Amino acid sequence: MSQPTVRAGIPAGSPAADAAQPAIAIQHLTKQFGAYRAVDDLTLEIAAGEIFGLLGPNGSGKTTTINMISGLSSPTSGTVTILGLDVRHQSRQVRAILGAVAQETALYEELSAWDNLDFHADLYGIPPREKRARIARTLDLVQLTDRKDSRVSAFSGGMKRRLALGRALLHEPQVIYLDEPTLGVDVQSRRAIWDYILTLKAQGRTVLLTTNYLEEAQELCDRLAIIDHGKLIAIDTPAHLKSTYGGNVVEIETTVPTQALAELRALPGVRTVALDGTRLHIVTDGCGNAVPAIVNVLSREGDLTQILIREPNLDDVFLLLTGKDLRD
Amino acid sequence: MHKRIIWAIMRKDILIWLRTPTNIAATILPALALLLIQALGSAAVGRSPVALVVADPGPQAAQIATSIQHADVFRLTVTNSTRAQILLHDLQVVAIITVPAGFSQAVQAGEKATVDVTVNNLNLDFTNDIRRAVPDTITQYYQTQGPTSPIKVTMQQYNLRPHDVQLFQYTVLPTLILLLMVAGLISGGVAAAREWEARTIKEMLLSPTTHTDVITGKVLAGFTTTFGLGLLIFMLTALLGWITPTGIFWLTGLFVIALVALLSAGLGVMLGALAQRVQPVIAITVNAALYLFFLAGGTGVLSFEPQWLQTIAIFDPLTYGVHALQMAVFYQSADLLGRDLLVLVGTVIVALSLGVAAMRRGIAEG
Numbered sequence: 062m063s064q065p066t067v068r069a070g071i072p073a074g075s076p077a078a079d080a081a082q083p084a085i086a087i088q089h090l091t092k093q094f095g096a097y098r099a100v101d102d103l104t105l106e107i108a109a110g111e112i113f114g115l116l117g118p119n120g121s122g123k124t125t126t127i128n129m130i131s132g133l134s135s136p137t138s139g140t141v142t143i144l145g146l147d148v149r150h151q152s153r154q155v156r157a158i159l160g161a162v163a164q165e166t167a168l169y170e171e172l173s174a175w176d177n178l179d180f181h182a183d184l185y186g187i188p189p190r191e192k193r194a195r196i197a198r199t200l201d202l203v204q205l206t207d208r209k210d211s212r213v214s215a216f217s218g219g220m221k222r223r224l225a226l227g228r229a230l231l232h233e234p235q236v237i238y239l240d241e242p243t244l245g246v247d248v249q250s251r252r253a254i255w256d257y258i259l260t261l262k263a264q265g266r267t268v269l270l271t272t273n274y275l276e277e278a279q280e281l282c283d284r285l286a287i288i289d290h291g292k293l294i295a296i297d298t299p300a301h302l303k304s305t306y307g308g309n310v311v312e313i314e315t316t317v318p319t320q321a322l323a324e325l326r327a328l329p330g331v332r333t334v335a336l337d338g339t340r341l342h343i344v345t346d347g348c349g350n351a352v353p354a355i356v357n358v359l360s361r362e363g364d365l366t367q368i369l370i371r372e373p374n375l376d377d378v379f380l381l382l383t384g385k386d387l388r389d
Numbered sequence: 390m391h392k393r394i395i396w397a398i399m400r401k402d403i404l405i406w407l408r409t410p411t412n413i414a415a416t417i418l419p420a421l422a423l424l425l426i427q428a429l430g431s432a433a434v435g436r437s438p439v440a441l442v443v444a445d446p447g448p449q450a451a452q453i454a455t456s457i458q459h460a461d462v463f464r465l466t467v468t469n470s471t472r473a474q475i476l477l478h479d480l481q482v483v484a485i486i487t488v489p490a491g492f493s494q495a496v497q498a499g500e501k502a503t504v505d506v507t508v509n510n511l512n513l514d515f516t517n518d519i520r521r522a523v524p525d526t527i528t529q530y531y532q533t534q535g536p537t538s539p540i541k542v543t544m545q546q547y548n549l550r551p552h553d554v555q556l557f558q559y560t561v562l563p564t565l566i567l568l569l570m571v572a573g574l575i576s577g578g579v580a581a582a583r584e585w586e587a588r589t590i591k592e593m594l595l596s597p598t599t600h601t602d603v604i605t606g607k608v609l610a611g612f613t614t615t616f617g618l619g620l621l622i623f624m625l626t627a628l629l630g631w632i633t634p635t636g637i638f639w640l641t642g643l644f645v646i647a648l649v650a651l652l653s654a655g656l657g658v659m660l661g662a663l664a665q666r667v668q669p670v671i672a673i674t675v676n677a678a679l680y681l682f683f684l685a686g687g688t689g690v691l692s693f694e695p696q697w698l699q700t701i702a703i704f705d706p707l708t709y710g711v712h713a714l715q716m717a718v719f720y721q722s723a724d725l726l727g728r729d730l731l732v733l734v735g736t737v738i739v740a741l742s743l744g745v746a747a748m749r750r751g752i753a754e755g
Contacts, residue, residue: 131595157597167588169401171408176401183397184596212408228592 082145084109084236084267085130090139092125092291099125101291103139107284109235112258112268114282116275118383122291123271127238130269131161143236157185160234164241166225170214174205174224177213178231185232195231202257203227219250226257237261238269243277255281275375285375289383299375306378308332311343311352313359314367321358328354333381344373344381390605394598398606399613402580406614409579415671416575416618419679420568427564427688431557437518439463440473440482447493453504454488456530462522477507483515484508486523554719561631562714563687566649566707569619570681573653574660574674577611577744581661582670585751594752604658604748608741611654612647619646634718641717641726648733649710653678655740662747681707706736 085107092100128134203223243251286296330351487505495502510516584590685707713729
């Protein structure tokens, strides 16, 4: 796709985005709501052209961070730059190079798909001579050409998501953030949206993604940051996160809920023990040497109906780092 | 400000309004209901339905019957006695006026000549209308007698206005003002509120447009919808002959309509930005418009309303809109036009300022 040409209302001679800079640079970002610190001295950089995942349980500060990146909210302290442009002081230039897909699709339901994109094109100052072709190309990309004149109110959740994604891409942004892009969509639409996101990377764009689906993060993201209580807990590639924090996972089903949690946690090589009814989730070091000792403890209480030893996934890493499931 | 963005916001809001039948219904139905009530009320109190029975073939009986027919205070059915009784019984007429047999002979003989009136005194309004109107026609009858009339005291009427305005027509312009108020409040209010309710405000805030563009587009969309609707109704009522503006007073009328449209759109945007939900906006706006309308004396002639209402009406901007429009359209008069326009322009500025402030606050809070 071609680079954006005219930006609505951006004064001539304004500082242009610098492609040599990190796509997003966050320095000591803090957001305070009264006594509550939603984001606490967050520092990270996202390289141009990467798909970056921001993970965290509800209330961890993800949305507040995203709002400060997009300029919807002002930081209490710290800075955010997008391709070298300061979000606070060059907000309109930043908004012109940023594409956003919010968690709520936020489309005009009474208007058609075409009208929604047409309005967006005007807001972003897409030249009138290019507008029709770009809208047509975008509808084609998100496979909604045959429904271009239908009212959005008649669309399924997946179609609305695709249209929202198309809308965010219409002005050809260099940095795109997607807040839960596949939340509530069917499997087919989810796959299609993943494909679009991977296409964006292939085009050299930077994608910032928040998701509650760790499978999605693993599939799409080059790097991940896990934040909790507004602080950065870990940042790395998915594979390296798993190898660093993963260990081995032992899942055991017992006939009665175990009372021996303290004893299990004290066993050599056991990192964490979590109990959900009669199901135990244990993370161990190394390659499973602790398993005989675990089985020995549990056998004293009753029968074991299932034992599963597997490699860790991102869910396990997340649980280990934050102490909770992502969907808590 | 960026014309293209403002135009895009206006076009989008107008398109959404046109595609939301519930909003259109909520806008038009209160004014339509009021118009219907006014039409029925005018028909009921303007000219009472009366049966006239002339049982005397003489010339004096014919003369008084003519006076009754020309009095322009009754909806007359000239019939016989039997049919008149049926009409009275069936509530088709409120009274029977009978010029009895021997009436002409009694007049010619200088004796007492009675016009019989049978009234269905179901309420005082009807009864009093008949009580006042029948003696009035008798007075007019004597006036037609000229110098031979035994009654020397007559009435000479001087009209303040160049022509009469029918009661129903008189109510059309206040109803138009009500329509403008409801339309502006709903179109401006709903257009603003739905941006928060549907979270689409985020899309606009994330775009490189300015807050001023967003607010200007919103207010102008509300104004355009309201003024368009007002213009349509104004032309339609003129075509129907309900109002008859002439010359420069066409422009005065349109200017007043534009001011009221801008006032209501500004207030609508303010309410929408404060409430941020469509449902309460519709409920609040329809009620607010109705109360402003009634408190401006919209259902009658303000000068003849109770003093407390006249005092309240001083602070109601619709009072000045109704007055300016009635003067211009009905009487081709610029009486107190300067005062009316000054108040309206001042109120428009206040309403727009409040609308802008509420939008800015809403936008700042996201």
